[in-house]
Every structure is written in C-alpha cells, then in structure tokens.
Amino acid sequence: MFKLMLMRGIVVVFTLALALWYDVALADNVQHHFLVMFGSGFVIFILLQWWALHRWVGTIFRLFLELFADVLLVSTLIFITGGFHSPFILLLGLVIVVAGTQANALIAMSIAVSACIAYLTCIYAYAWWQMEPLQADSTLSLLLQISVMMLIGGIMAAISNYQSGLQKESRRAVLQHRQLQKVHSRLLASMNEGVMVLGKDLSIQDSNDAARQILKFKDNVSDMTIHDIWPISPQLVHFLESGSHEFFKSEWHIQDNVYLISARMLPEGESFAYWLLTLVDISELRSLESQLLEQEKLALMGRMAAMLAHEFRNPMQTIAQAVDLFGKVDETQTQEVRRIVKEEIARLNHLVGDMLDFSRPLRPEPTQTNMVDLVDSALQRVDMEQNLQLRSKVEWKSMMIDGHHFRLVLDNLLRNAVQASPEPGTIRVVLKKIGDHHWQLIVEDEGGGIPEEFREKIFEPFATKRPGGTGIGMATVWQACRANGWDIDIANTSRGAKILVTGED
Template sequence: ARRARESEALAAERGLDVANLEALNAHIVQRLDTGVIALDRDGRIRLANRLAAGIIGSLDGETPTLAERAPALQRAFEAGGNTERTPITVSGIDYLPRFVPVGDSQRGGTLLFLEDLTAVRAQIQQAKLASMGRLTASIAHEIRNPLSAIMQATQLLGEADYLQDGDRRLVGIITKQSRRLNETVENVLQLSRRSPAQRETVDLAEWVPQVVSEWRAAFSGGEVEVQATAIAALFDRSHMRQVLENLLRNAMDHAGEHPAVTVVTGRDERGAPYLEVRDNGPGIDAEIRDHLFEPFATSRRGGTGLGLYLSRELCEANSARIELRPEETGTCFRVTFAAPDGAQQGGQA
C-alpha cells in the first residue's frame, strides 16, 4: 500500500512536470520566428503556430489537409520533401520549407518548418549594401571631382562671345551629358549614404497625401489622385519618401502626353498593408519586364535605370517588397509593408 501511494505521488509529480513542459514547448513554438506545422501520417494539419496560421489560415478546431490549405507545399512534400531547398511562393511570399519526419516514417507524422525569406534577404541585403557602399563611394568621389571641373569649364566656355553656332551646340551636348553623368553619380552615392532603416509606424492616410502634395508642387504637369485609407504600415519615413517619389517620377515619365497617376492604399488578401502607384501609360515592354529591378535597366531614353533598383533595396531593408502588378492597361507598382503589430490575416495558398 505504501509503494502504491509513493508511486501515485511520483506519477502525479511527473504528470505535473510533463504538463509544465508541454506548456513551455507550446509557448516556445508559438513565439518562433519560423512557421511550424505538424502533420499526421494522413497529411492532416494537427498543429500550426502563430506564423503558420497567418500563412495557411486559422485551424479553429478543424483538421484540414495540407493539400486543402497549401497545395504548393503539398506538391513539395509529395516530390520528396524539397530536398533541393527550393523557395516556394505561398500567398505571394517566398518561403523555404523543410520537412522533418517524426518517429517511424511509416507511422509517424511530419513537422513542416516554413522560413520567411523576406527577413533573411533583408539581412543579406544590408551586408551587401555595406560592402558595395564603400566601393561605390570611393569610385563616385573619384568620378565626381573631374566631372565638376568639366562642368565648370564647360559653363565658362559657353559664356564666351567668340563661339560659333556649331561650337555652342557641342558645348550644349557636353553640358547635357555631364549632367546625366552627375545624376548617375548622385544615385550611386545614395547607396553609400543610406543609414540603416529606422522603422516606425506610419499612417498612410495622413502621410501619403502630404508627400504627394509636396512632390506635385515641385513637378509641373500631370494629374496625381490619392485614394488613401486609414492604414498603418511599418517603414522608415525617409526611405518610404524616396520609394514613393521614385514611383511617381517613373509613372510621369512613362505615362505619355497626358499623364494621370493614382496612388492607392489598402490591404491585400492576407491583411498586409500596401501602397500602389498606377498610371495610364502604355505599360512596360515584355523584354525589360524580367530585368525591371536590376541596376541600369531602363526603357526611358536618358534614364539612369537606378530608380526602381534603389526602391527595391529600400523595401527589402524595411522587410517590405515591391512588385509589378499585372494590369490590362497602364502600369501598377505595389509596395507591400509589414504590419506594425506583425499580425496578418490568414489566406488560402
């Protein structure tokens, strides 16, 4: 009887330890920066932490299959568990899935880990920008010094009274090309001057009309309509201003003779805040569409091709993304921000 009582007391103590350990593990899993999904041997979702629920949707007591909530992940699982570690797009975001068997592969389930590549790419981008900034700064300064001398000498030469019409035309060409080169140098120097992102909560309904109004005052011609709703986004204000001004400038340059640009804010299907800049132009040629965000890629004559590249770098540094949206007419660029509270509604894959 004494042994039975001791065994019962030990079992109760061990049960309490197991319950506490289970609660601790559940708390850790929910707080992970990686999405975690537990699958049984039939492919049904038994557990999804907070981040995973934002990807596949809340379970609400149900046990749906992975194929129902995320067909792309199910295909990767059936193809061998993504052993080649290929990113998979779910709800418009790239994830790196990793499948880990639990227990006996014949009877046990599978743990699925989803790593959001946005934060990883942002860290890589910061390191790349730091090294590239030091290189570009030294090169740009070496170019800028003789370029300033050329522009000053050309200006003095253009003021001479003895120049013929042909000579003045040549001086004009030198001045124009020198300014173009100086614009390129200034854009490159922005990469080295940029400070780390200081993200803060920005009310798009208040901030977007203010920036557009200031930009419109400095830009003559064209119409800019703002359709901003009360949505908060997480971004560095100075970085966001550069991105929006680059998109507005691009829209005006490519919209044609009578440019009409619309700036819209809203939430996507996952609840993430976004900002769109749309124009009424002819759209972007197919041959440059795949290289749109690469440096020095441009379809505008006289353009530097650095505006969209810098915009993408700034977005990735703020855990945001910029993309070209498919439109029947005109061009539409969307910037999707991180929500201030990190909470996003779940959506179907």
C-alpha cells in the same frame, strides 16, 4: 483505507445497536455476560485497528487480516447470540460487500470463503453446545445462506476486478500525464526560442526561461499581462486585441538584437490558454545578411564609380563649354546657355542623390505616420514639366511605418512614372487597405508598360531601358522594401505599368 475504516465504523454502530436490542430481550444470563464481553472487546479491537492504520498504511496482507478479523468477530457474535437464529447473520454479508469495494478480486473471494467457513463453524458449534442437532429444514436454509454468501462474493469479486482495471488505467494515465509534463518542462527549458502562452485577457499563463531572458524578467511573469512588457511591439498588441484568427509575424528590435515574433490563436483555445507566442533571435541572421549586403554594395559601388565617372564626363564637358560661351554670345543665347547648365547640374544632382540613397544602410524605425500628409508631400515635390495629371486616393489615414523609407519608395516610383508617361497622361497613386492589418501602395502610369523580358532584372542596379537612366532608382526601391519586409510586384495594364507594394501595419 480510510474509506474502509469509515464503513467498518458504520458496521460497529449498527452492531452495537442490534446488540443493545438483543440484550434487552435476552433471558440467559450466561449469554448476557458473553455479549457484554464481546461488545467491549469488539470496540477495543476496532480502536486498535484504527491505531494500526496510522502506523502501517496500506498493504494487501494487512487489508486481508483486518477483514478476516471482522469475519471472526462477527462469527463469534453469531455464536453468542443464538447461532442459526442470531439477528447478526446479515453482518457477514456486509463484510463481504465491504471486501468487494477494495478493488481486489482475490481479497473479495477469500473473505467470502472465510465467511462461509466461519459461519458453518459457529452454527454447528452452537448446535453442539446446545446439544440440539440441526433439523432438515434448518440444514436446507443453511445451505441456501451459504450459497447466497458465495454468490455475493462472486459478484463483488467481479466488481472488484473491474474496479481494479479502472484504477490501473487511471494510474497509468496519471503516470503518463506526469511524464509528459516532465518532458514538456524539459523541452521548454532546453529551447533557445522564447515561448509564451497568453489567456484571452492577454495575461501571461506560462513562459519558458528563454522568453523571460529575452524580456529581461528575472522573476516569474505569470502574474503579468502583455501590456506590462515594454517595449512590446505595438503591431502585436493591436493584433491580439483584435482577436484575429490569422497568423501574425513581425520583427521586433530590442536594443542591438532582432527577434522574429509570431502569434497564433490556439485551436479550441480556452480562456486560460488562448494565444501562443514565439520569440526567435534572428540577430545573427540579420547581421550576416547585412554583411553580405554591404559586400554586394561595395562591389556595386565599384561599378557605380566607373559609371558615374562616365556619366559625369558629358555633363561636365557641357558645363565647361557653356562657361566659355558666357560673354561671347548675346543675351538670348546666354539664357539658353544658362538653361542647359541648370539641366546638366540637375542631372548630376540626381546621379549623386541616387548613389547616396542606394549606398545608405536602411534600418527601419516604425512610428505612427500620417499617410495623407506623407503622400501629399511626395506629390507636391514631383519634378514635373510635362503635361501630366497626378491623382491620389488614400484609404489608410495613419499607419505604424517608417515614413522615410516609405517616402523613398514613393519618390522613386513617382519619378519613374513621370519619366515613362507621355503627354498628356495621368499618374495614379492609391494607398488602400487589404484586410485588417495589411496595406497596398499602387503607382500606375500610362507609359506603355514594362517589357516581359525586362521584369526579371528591373530591380538589379544599373538595369535601365531609358536613355540617360542610371538603373539605381528601382534597385533602391527593392532595397527599402526588403529592409522593411514589404512585398513588391509589377503588372502591366492596358495603358502602362502598375507597381504594387504590400506591407503589414
């Protein structure tokens, strides 16, 4: 509507300019007085319409009345200024064009018809007033002008109809967009999972209530970056800063709660919406898993107690007999008895150590760990009396990992490799990179490999093919890998077994 008033204001200025020019050329005093009165009334009428616009905004009926009033005023101006010879006839066409810009075909055609009727009325009224009937050529010109006005009205009606369709589509799209925004807001508010959208600079662009509750923020976090959230996962920060197109998933421990945090790059992400982060509370799931694991452990501990009672009997009998022999044999035999006692005590120590490792609850606490020192320390403490060689290669110098759990896995794998390898032989330990965020530990021996039928149950407690073995070591390895989210796989080479442990930094 304000656009319409602006266009009408331009028409007023143009009309007054023409009226001033025509007033100078007028010789008839009666027409002069009529023109002055009309100009003053025209300005006052426009001002009244401008005032009314601020009080009654925007009905189609009011729009029609304004434009129809313009038609009447312009027709009156044509009548005063000479009828058929008036210079203001062009203004009627301009009013029709203005009506066609209002996106309403009915108004455009109505104003065009009204303009034609008003124009015919003022022309014939002026001829009657002057007592000069229209000539044939004037009548023909009049019909041509009316035809042009109707043509302009039809064209503007078609344009209005098209513009009206575009406006309806635009309003429908805007309404649909607002409805989708409401649904989006309600959906995010109703989710128990935390959702955050990050920009390319890792600034937080949007987040739902669940995310703010998880992060313990009462206010809006839209003016913060991911670095301002503490204690955010260091692995996540490293992944986001790397700009990787892969999918990131990791567990995040906050006090007594455990969250599964995932991140992915949005498809065709803009700088303000580049990353999508989700936070899912899996504390209850991990608690149930822990309870189930504890129940399984209790059942296994019963079996282990019976097994240990049996395994302890033979070494204890051997030690008791050896003690009885002290003082009854010579020095050479005494040394042999001492060696046997030491072996049996070491065997008992291994049994107790395996049982403690397996029964101890594992809660990962990742820290930045020097992997070169960790692997070297594990290799130096290998209890090896056979003629074997240990070779190692460490490609990943430092990792964010639970070093104690990694050492527990490596110690058990090395012990099994040593016990399985014949003399002379070689045991290889490799820690290598896989991509940008994954590592793989490989322990390879020359013990002939693991039978296919035994692979499926090798990680079960008490499953062993070695005489004197307890079957607890590999079960402990599997338990540590499961607690840390590592994958473990077994393969056979031409010489022996290869154990592969894969994890994420």
